[in-house]
Amino acid sequence: MIQSGVVELKEILSLEHVSFTYASEDVQESRKALEDISFTIREGEWIAIVGHNGSGKSTLAKLIIGLLFPNEGTIRVFLEELGEENLWNIRSRMGIVFQNPDNQFVGSTVQDDVAFALENNGVPFEKMVPRVHAALAQVKMESFLDHEPHHLSGGQKQRVAIAGALALEPELLILDEATSMLDPQGRDEVIRVVEELKRQTGLTVLSITHDLEEVLLADRVIVMNQGKVLAIGSPAQIFERGDELEAIGLDLPFSMKLSDSLQKEGIELNGNHMSEEELVNELWTSYFNK
Amino acid sequence: MDIVLQQVGYLYAKDSPFEKRALRDVNATIPSGSYTAIIGHTGSGKSTLLLHLNGLLKPSEGSVRIGSTLITSDTKGKALKDVRKHVGIVFQFPEHQLFEETVEKDIMFGPMNFGIPEEEARSRAHELIELLGLPPDIAQKSPFDLSGGQMRRVAIAGVLAFNPSVLILDEPTAGLDPRGRKEIMELFHRLHEEENLTTILVTHSMEDAARYADQVLVMHDGTSVLSGTPEDVFGKAEELASYRLGIPRSVRFQRDFETLTGKPLGQLALTEEQLAKEMAVVLKEAGGRK
Known part of the structure; x- marks a missing residue:
């Protein structure tokens, strides 16, 4: 987090008053998909964007990677205004992992797949090998070099997709609902890998999700609702507005829901409990451990 | 309509060099009117099992009895058509199967294919639009202009349109946001009660299995390994862990x-x-x- 008085870190991404409307034949039906969005992401920050289906978060992702361009406002990526001329250059500096693990494989083995984008970018073979191995090690898939991607589990596939993005040594990693199609084990695997990356590298990450457990890992959270930014803040600040989050269709972490239900049963507790550990500990110290 | 599986085995590409066993010695009873959850790790055989429950696959070994129809490897196709009138499947991402010009026509397609007169199919379609909580004016809209959640409801209506007495749900909430997931699960719960359905839910969510089902069937490595009430099954955390399932x-x-x-x-x-x-x-x- 940026504190006042501290030198500000380099800006990675910034949106200023961005609006977007999908063109529609029916004028009455064209609603603004995004309205007046502004925020800035700095180097090393880990940002989660949350919102229900239809809140505008996918449109936002498409604008950031230049698949769509705003009707109003500007988007700056790596300090350059994103436009059709510099799009390819800017995109080559970011890594993107999409939702469906089955739609993003081209290689016949795991290592070929990770090498694909490097080949496309003209990285020489002798540099490619160590980068592929290092990227796969970062997602704990180094023992699967010669496996066929299609025979991996969903969680393993998404980890390989993340390795493919990391091999490009991106300055910004975008996870676009990368865990939403996975089973619970797969989701845990990917979240653990992402946590580890956060600890070990200074990578800037933008994670678009509706999983509020995933949000707990972020430095800052941007909550989207009906095409607008509803709130920006740390996970603790965001979860303080639990009722509002539920009202717009998001789910609170289990420990918070339980803490809420306990209070309805007449059990006194102090404040929010963002993790199960926090809740168990409070119950223990206030009810049993005199 | 009870469903009884006895010593069911299934081989993909039987008698070819690519022969692969997907099921062996599966035994299960799904009583009429029950709500059964089938859980199992990816690759445990639960999807193959599901295809046996409405005659899309015939068992290579053993038998499947659906109501009064007994299906073995020798059963002819015509007997299976009858079964399919009574057993509806909502596949994963059912909205991918929408194809008609209007919502009304899409919902009417299945029943008319089974020989139900047009007017009857139309009035059933309108009933279902209401039952699924969709706005009445949606009937004449193109299914492709709807939101993701609405498309899924229309696709579900298409399955309910021929009044199945057994409803099979394969991961019906995949890809929905938390509110959408809850709404769809509550909808199936209500349908189960009001329409006296036999409901079979294939899910990765232990929470949904625990909340909604009155019977849980656990698949592992192609066979049925455990079944019972949710209390019985989820009381066996260690055994479930050995099947790579959580609680x-x-x-x-x-x-x-x-x-x-x-x-x-x-x-x-x-x-x-x-x-x-x-x-x-x-x-x-x-x-x-x-």
């Missing part, structure tokens, strides 16, 4: 709470509301807040 969050929290306090709760907490109630009893007995 519902509420049960996990209950275990942590019991270990820490040494106070067992009255019963297995299948939902977070139930957990809060049981915990409140113990906490109040402990003499309240210290």
Whole structure:
């Protein structure tokens, strides 16, 4: 987090008053998909964007990677205004992992797949090998070099997709609902890998999700609702507005829901409990451990 | 309509060099009117099993009885068509199967294919639009202009249109946001009660299995390994772990709470509301807040 008085870190991404409307034949039906969005992401920050289906978060992702361009406002990526001329250059500096693990494989083995984008970018073979191995090690898939991607589990596939993005040594990693199609084990695997990356590298990450457990890992959270930014803040600040989050269709972490239900049963507790550990500990110290 | 599986085995590409066993010795009884959850790790055979429950696959070994129809490897195609009138499947991402010009025509397609007169199919379509909580004016819209959640409801209406007595749901909430997931699960719960359905839910969510089902069937490595009430099945955390399955969050929290306090709760907490109630009893007995 940026504190006042501290030198500000380099800006990675910034949106200023961005609006977007999908063109529609029916004028009455064209609603603004995004309205007046502004925020800035700095180097090393880990940002989660949350919102229900239809809140505008996918449109936002498409604008950031230049698949769509705003009707109003500007988007700056790596300090350059994103436009059709510099799009390819800017995109080559970011890594993107999409939702469906089955739609993003081209290689016949795991290592070929990770090498694909490097080949496309003209990285020489002798540099490619160590980068592929290092990227796969970062997602704990180094023992699967010669496996066929299609025979991996969903969680393993998404980890390989993340390795493919990391091999490009991106300055910004975008996870676009990368865990939403996975089973619970797969989701845990990917979240653990992402946590580890956060600890070990200074990578800037933008994670678009509706999983509020995933949000707990972020430095800052941007909550989207009906095409607008509803709130920006740390996970603790965001979860303080639990009722509002539920009202717009998001789910609170289990420990918070339980803490809420306990209070309805007449059990006194102090404040929010963002993790199960926090809740168990409070119950223990206030009810049993005199 | 009871469904009884006896010693069911299935081989993909039987008698070819690519022969692969997907099921072996599966035994299960799904009583008429029950709500059964089928759980199992990716690759456990639950999807192959599901295709046997409405005659899309015939068992290579053993038999499947659906109501009065007995299906074995020798059963002819015509007998299976009859079964399919009574058993509806909502596949994963059912909205991918929408194809008609209007919502009304899409819902009417299935029944008319089974020879139901047009007017009857139309009035059934309108009933279903209401039953699924869709706005009435949606009938004449193109299904492709709807939101993701609405498209899924229309696709579900298409399955309900020929009044199946058994409804099979394959991961019906995949890709939906938390509110959408809850709404769809509550909808199936209501349909189960109001339409006297036999419901079979294939899910990765232990929480949904615990909350909605009255019987749980566990698949592992191509065979049925455990079945019983949710209390029985989710009380066996170690056994489930050996099948690479977890337990519902509420049960996990209950275990942590019991270990820490040494106070067992009255019963297995299948939902977070139930957990809060049981915990409140113990906490109040402990003499309240210290």
